[in-house]
Amino acid sequence: MTSSSPTLNSYRALPDPEGHFGNFGGRFVAETLMPLILELEQAYKDAKSDPAFKKEMDYYLRHYVGRANPLYFAERLTEELGGAKIYFKREDLNHTGAHKINNCIGQILLAKRMGKTRIIAETGAGQHGVATATVCARFGLPCTVYMGSKDIERQSPNVFRMRLLGAEVKPVVSGSCSLKDAMNEALRDWVTNVEDTFYIIGTAAGPHPYPELVRDFQSVIGNEAKEQILEAEGRLPDQVLAAVGGGSNAIGLFHPFLDDKDVEVVGVEAAGHGIHTGKHAASLSAGKPGVLHGNRTYLLMDDDGQIKEADSISAGLDYPGIGPEHSWLKDIGRARYEPIGDKEALEAFKLCSELEGIIPALECSHAIAQVMKEAPKMGKDKIILMCLSGRGDKDIFTVAEALGVEL
Amino acid sequence: MSDAIIGGQDRIAKRFAKLKEEGRAGLVTFITAGDPDPEASFEILKALPEAGADIIELGMPFTDPMADGPAIQEASNRALAAGMHMRKTLSLVRGFRDQDHETPIILMGYYNPIYIYGVAEFLEDARNAGVDGLIVVDLPPEEDAELCVPTVEKGLSFIRLTTPTSDDKRLPKLVQNTSGFVYYVSVAGVTGAGSASNDQIIEAMARLRRHTDLPIAVGFGIKTAEQAADVAKQADAAVVGSAIVSKIAESLDENGKATDKTASMVTGLVRELANGVRNARK
Numbered sequence: 001m002t003s004s005s006p007t008l009n010s011y012r013a014l015p016d017p018e019g020h021f022g023n024f025g026g027r028f029v030a031e032t033l034m035p036l037i038l039e040l041e042q043a044y045k046d047a048k049s050d051p052a053f054k055k056e057m058d059y060y061l062r063h064y065v066g067r068a069n070p071l072y073f074a075e076r077l078t079e080e081l082g083g084a085k086i087y088f089k090r091e092d093l094n095h096t097g098a099h100k101i102n103n104c105i106g107q108i109l110l111a112k113r114m115g116k117t118r119i120i121a122e123t124g125a126g127q128h129g130v131a132t133a134t135v136c137a138r139f140g141l142p143c144t145v146y147m148g149s150k151d152i153e154r155q156s157p158n159v160f161r162m163r164l165l166g167a168e169v170k171p172v173v174s175g176s177c178s179l180k181d182a183m184n185e186a187l188r189d190w191v192t193n194v195e196d197t198f199y200i201i202g203t204a205a206g207p208h209p210y211p212e213l214v215r216d217f218q219s220v221i222g223n224e225a226k227e228q229i230l231e232a233e234g235r236l237p238d239q240v241l242a243a244v245g246g247g248s249n250a251i252g253l254f255h256p257f258l259d260d261k262d263v264e265v266v267g268v269e270a271a272g273h274g275i276h277t278g279k280h281a282a283s284l285s286a287g288k289p290g291v292l293h294g295n296r297t298y299l300l301m302d303d304d305g306q307i308k309e310a311d312s313i314s315a316g317l318d319y320p321g322i323g324p325e326h327s328w329l330k331d332i333g334r335a336r337y338e339p340i341g342d343k344e345a346l347e348a349f350k351l352c353s354e355l356e357g358i359i360p361a362l363e364c365s366h367a368i369a370q371v372m373k374e375a376p377k378m379g380k381d382k383i384i385l386m387c388l389s390g391r392g393d394k395d396i397f398t399v400a401e402a403l404g405v406e407l
Numbered sequence: 408m409s410d411a412i413i414g415g416q417d418r419i420a421k422r423f424a425k426l427k428e429e430g431r432a433g434l435v436t437f438i439t440a441g442d443p444d445p446e447a448s449f450e451i452l453k454a455l456p457e458a459g460a461d462i463i464e465l466g467m468p469f470t471d472p473m474a475d476g477p478a479i480q481e482a483s484n485r486a487l488a489a490g491m492h493m494r495k496t497l498s499l500v501r502g503f504r505d506q507d508h509e510t511p512i513i514l515m516g517y518y519n520p521i522y523i524y525g526v527a528e529f530l531e532d533a534r535n536a537g538v539d540g541l542i543v544v545d546l547p548p549e550e551d552a553e554l555c556v557p558t559v560e561k562g563l564s565f566i567r568l569t570t571p572t573s574d575d576k577r578l579p580k581l582v583q584n585t586s587g588f589v590y591y592v593s594v595a596g597v598t599g600a601g602s603a604s605n606d607q608i609i610e611a612m613a614r615l616r617r618h619t620d621l622p623i624a625v626g627f628g629i630k631t632a633e634q635a636a637d638v639a640k641q642a643d644a645a646v647v648g649s650a651i652v653s654k655i656a657e658s659l660d661e662n663g664k665a666t667d668k669t670a671s672m673v674t675g676l677v678r679e680l681a682n683g684v685r686n687a688r689k
Contacts, residue, residue, distance in 0.1 A: 032474075032568075032571070032592065036572070175470065294545070306492075
């Protein structure tokens, strides 16, 4: 095992050529998939150095996704909390209502370059499924989305949206019937349809090169935010903060700031009913390193290495693992990860809706809840930049139920 | 001489040498350790050689068997629900070895339970239990340093899966640290799905033979004695998994518990498959 290198002069130089972030990452996949993964790695290398690819990407991000989205000063929330100034990076204003589309545009352009004719994806909250179905409609490729049957139940609006967009939504009834099982099923599809199929993974996890390429496609969040905060405040924020499930919006925000040593990096995990109850999704706070879904990373599991079911009110955070780069950032101490439970997230959901007129997704409500803890401890001259990763319309039924309201 | 000293690669090599002598292919049977419960699983395991299994693959149960179809997923779930875990899997092998010194046992599964057990400790315990080799689905040669190299150093075989996507460029890398035999997965897909045509298998065997002198076992999608016989005409061994664990599922009562038919239904199928394999080249 190699250890994470303390001699790195940049936190942005990984993964290494084998896809490792220190001890984490790698390519733990069935042999049938290896040639595909190597082909993808090469295709991504070529695309990265091709100005035409960047131009195409920029075009769709601007004209189709609607970027750049605003960096918004959450004035009333700032006043309410009485501490640091709070800025929201408004990924909720993207086409399809979340950050997920940034990555989907990148991956479908790659799929087209590689001549693939069929797209598959997994989804938890349904945001990545909707974003994938959207780009598949736009680029005219057939799309199959795997979704846990439990998630289909709690995210029915997104299921309908995917179907409207022409995607086939396949319910997954194995295991915990949520995101990890959807990912298993997508991998099973991929291993069966190796010739024509491109797997659009929705988060910065999975076998190399996925964690790298998803991070790169999502880094548009941090790159824009950096420019915008410099314009608004003339300086960098004191803290960047985002919710982590698999961790793609978080790594997208964090990565451009990692070498800015004075910027504190905070990720927020879903603590579900509370870490002490065992019913949570906080793999960094309460898990240990293991191997699942193609990479080594922090996972929730028992002493025998069996994967545990995650639990969170937010379907998008309901995953027993985390992207490998987050595991590395935690271990080397460059980022700190804090748990937020269902109840705190619901409070934040309400507060943000009432004070800012923004209904946030339950995923980033966890981030808001952590901001509610951080901001009052910081002086009024400090700045927190938080990723508001998605809109909460999809969650109103879940929230109504949690609040005991009948719709 | 203790079994630990007889050691992994030897038992496999001896078995293939014997098959060659007999002028026939072997039958490799897969069951999941602890399916449907540890006791019934042990009964099935013990009965396999007599029913005609030449080599036994024993699945290490895992919650997330990403490369397996529904039959083996369910077998894994049954075993875990019955309280199976890695130490019990190894004691199952130990119990088997007490009475069978010749039939090779290959543990097959996913890396995480081994990683969590601790690679060095696992290899030590597996060897002492009488395990001969490992097939770990999610460890391609790119990750050989993790487990493959330590396994071979310990004197056990690390059996690699080769697939329809393994071309002439990829194969040298695949056979490099492989020992015991090479497992050819005849269709791209999960276990228990469709099967390959004879022509496809003939072509694949020719490709593989250009890269290795090791025996070649062919599996995936073999459900009947006829299919097993077809494969046995080309390959050194035929592997059957999903069909066998489906038979276990079929034998259970309405509460999913083993019945007095469980072991006999499995051995009945294994006998048929063995007949197919043994008569294939006659």
